[in-house]
Amino acid sequence: MSFIIEGLTNPSLLSANVATTSWEVITATSLLYHVDGAYTNLKPSPDLEGIGVTVPAVEVASSIVFADTTMTVIFVPNSDLPSGAIIQIGLPDEFVSSPVTESCVQASPSSATLSCTYSTSGGYITSIAINNPCTHSNCKSTTVHAYKIAVKIRENTKDVGGSFSVTTKTSTEDIGIGSFTNSITILPNPFISTSLDNSGCNTVSASCSLIVKFTTVYDFPSKTNNGKIALTIPSDLTVVSTGCTATIAGSAME
Amino acid sequence: MAGKEISITFSQVTNPSSTAPTASFVFYSQEQVSGTYYSIDGIESGLTYSVSGLGSLSTISVTRDSLNANNDGLKTGAATNFLVTFTITNEVPTDGVMTVILPSESDAKLSSSSTDYQCAASDCSSGASLT
Numbered sequence: 001m002s003f004i005i006e007g008l009t010n011p012s013l014l015s016a017n018v019a020t021t022s023w024e025v026i027t028a029t030s031l032l033y034h035v036d037g038a039y040t041n042l043k044p045s046p047d048l049e050g051i052g053v054t055v056p057a058v059e060v061a062s063s064i065v066f067a068d069t070t071m072t073v074i075f076v077p078n079s080d081l082p083s084g085a086i087i088q089i090g091l092p093d094e095f096v097s098s099p100v101t102e103s104c105v106q107a108s109p110s111s112a113t114l115s116c117t118y119s120t121s122g123g124y125i126t127s128i129a130i131n132n133p134c135t136h137s138n139c140k141s142t143t144v145h146a147y148k149i150a151v152k153i154r155e156n157t158k159d160v161g162g163s164f165s166v167t168t169k170t171s172t173e174d175i176g177i178g179s180f181t182n183s184i185t186i187l188p189n190p191f192i193s194t195s196l197d198n199s200g201c202n203t204v205s206a207s208c209s210l211i212v213k214f215t216t217v218y219d220f221p222s223k224t225n226n227g228k229i230a231l232t233i234p235s236d237l238t239v240v241s242t243g244c245t246a247t248i249a250g251s252a253m254e
Numbered sequence: 255m256a257g258k259e260i261s262i263t264f265s266q267v268t269n270p271s272s273t274a275p276t277a278s279f280v281f282y283s284q285e286q287v288s289g290t291y292y293s294i295d296g297i298e299s300g301l302t303y304s305v306s307g308l309g310s311l312s313t314i315s316v317t318r319d320s321l322n323a324n325n326d327g328l329k330t331g332a333a334t335n336f337l338v339t340f341t342i343t344n345e346v347p348t349d350g351v352m353t354v355i356l357p358s359e360s361d362a363k364l365s366s367s368s369t370d371y372q373c374a375a376s377d378c379s380s381g382a383s384l385t
Binding site: 065066155156157158187188189190191193194196198201202203204205206207208209210211212213214215216217218219220221225226227228229230231232233234235236237238239240241243244245246247248249250253 | 257258259260261262263264265266267268269270271272273274276277278279280281282283284285286287290291292293294295296297298301302303305306307308309343344
């Protein structure tokens, strides 16, 4: 025997997949006296799938090495979020570390500062959980959410790739998930006090010594610890002698 | 090594062949991670190099053409030709130009229809330059 029940609506939370209460199916007489019955461990299959969260953009205000900056995450949940919901932002591996001051601000639909929890591993942020995003505004399925989260850009320009993820959830169960591919290019931090000195050798095509000077901002390793200075000379200058000397703070560089 | 001045001296570099600024120097401080170097500090634009001193033109002379036995070309108010001769120190590019600036005291009136030169800004009066 089979029949179709039309017009029902799925539960709004994935927790229904692990519900402790069972569907019940019972046959009965016309006077509703039970005949057959199944009322334990009965649940629909296949399982509910999470609603796809639309994530159109993840940006950082500055992508410079070591910059304390703001990461903006924009998404549409595509499902109503309940009171007490949590937004969990997943980050690409080794992309950012904890800033001087952790903070999460809901830029849309409200402009409230929300409590949030940073999770880290190996010195890098792995995820950020933003609590109670619906406290200051409605959380309808079509509401555009934007969050500004304080982060610190990683320590060098390595392209970590990966993806950002946005998971909407209750305190215990996921509601929906979406992702955004990381295409942010990390830029080197500018040197300070860069200069070129030709010791007055200022004539076209003359051969002379040329001194390149600059001041570092952040630590970089010594040669024995796999650090180096990489320098590209413009092609319209000709290096006659490949010999060069380098000093750091007036002392010969390793 | 943060906040330290680094100085790199190239013992012998040949200056650009003209007064045009070079492209920017590009340099980084880097560290190696898993066999690949990644940058920490760096500069990628804006640090150009240029020189302003010109190479010399030697044995340079300007000779007024007498034109004929009556030396008409030497007479005041008369049309004449000038021969400019010099030896260059540096090579002129194939698409290069030469510019002659006539002193303003000269009353020379240049022909604007000449195919041998062009007057700068279409000004062929005295004191103008020609290329």
